[in-house]
Amino acid sequence: MEDVEKVKAEAVQMMGVFHVLPRLVVFDLDYTLWPFYCECRSKRDTPSLYPHSRGILSALRDKGIDAAIASKSPTPDIATVFLQKLRITSMFVARFTQLHFINHQIIKIKEIFYTWTPKTEHFQKIHSRTGVPYNSMLFFDDDNNNIKGVSKLGVTSILVNNGVNLGAFREGLTKFSQNKQKKRK
Numbered sequence: 001m002e003d004v005e006k007v008k009a010e011a012v013q014m015m016g017v018f019h020v021l022p023r024l025v026v027f028d029l030d031y032t033l034w035p036f037y038c039e040c041r042s043k044r045d046t047p048s049l050y051p052h053s054r055g056i057l058s059a060l061r062d063k064g065i066d067a068a069i070a071s072k073s074p075t076p077d078i079a080t081v082f083l084q085k086l087r088i089t090s091m092f093v094a095r096f097t098q099l100h101f102i103n104h105q106i107i108k109i110k111e112i113f114y115t116w117t118p119k120t121e122h123f124q125k126i127h128s129r130t131g132v133p134y135n136s137m138l139f140f141d142d143d144n145n146n147i148k149g150v151s152k153l154g155v156t157s158i159l160v161n162n163g164v165n166l167g168a169f170r171e172g173l174t175k176f177s178q179n180k181q182k183k184r185k
């Protein structure tokens with residue numbers, strides 16, 4: 001637990017350095033937030049996250065930055081159970097359809113996209129339903145095809161090699177602010 005707090009504190013501090021921050025951060029699940037493919041696991045398993053995932057998600061929540069999931073997992077039922085077991089379902093906030101969960105405290109609709117359609121389609125939906133511009137989004141995924149496609153929309157997209165961690169997070173924030181500055185010139 002101490003490690004989570006440490007990562008969270010470092011991520012919060014990191015965000016304080018940047019003048020511009022994303023409004024929405026979107027994560028893939030398999031090999032981005034957790035180190036396995038859901039379809040190779042059973043609902044009875046006890047899942048674990050990559051070591052920095054939880055701290056980064058907590059930091060985003062602290063800073064009031066929304067997080068969402070874009071997953072093409074063929075076993076959304078397992079992914080949903082795992083998110084609940086990990087107690088992170090409520091960390092993902094967005095206002096679009098499909099599977100949704102109502103948080104009892106703050107009534108918001110949480111969206112998890114599970115489809116086989118290209119991730120660019122997920123982002124088109126996210127954009128049209130939330131009104132968040134593509135250039136205000138930051139995206140993490142371990143699949144370079146997703147990164148290429150989604151970055152063409154104007155979303156700052158970061159390829160992760162060993163799951164999302166503080167290094168990838170810093171890279172994402174840096175690239176995001178560079179992209180914003182380019183736009184301004």
Ligand SMILES: [Mg+2]
Nearest residue numbers: 028030031142
């Ligand atoms: Mg993946």
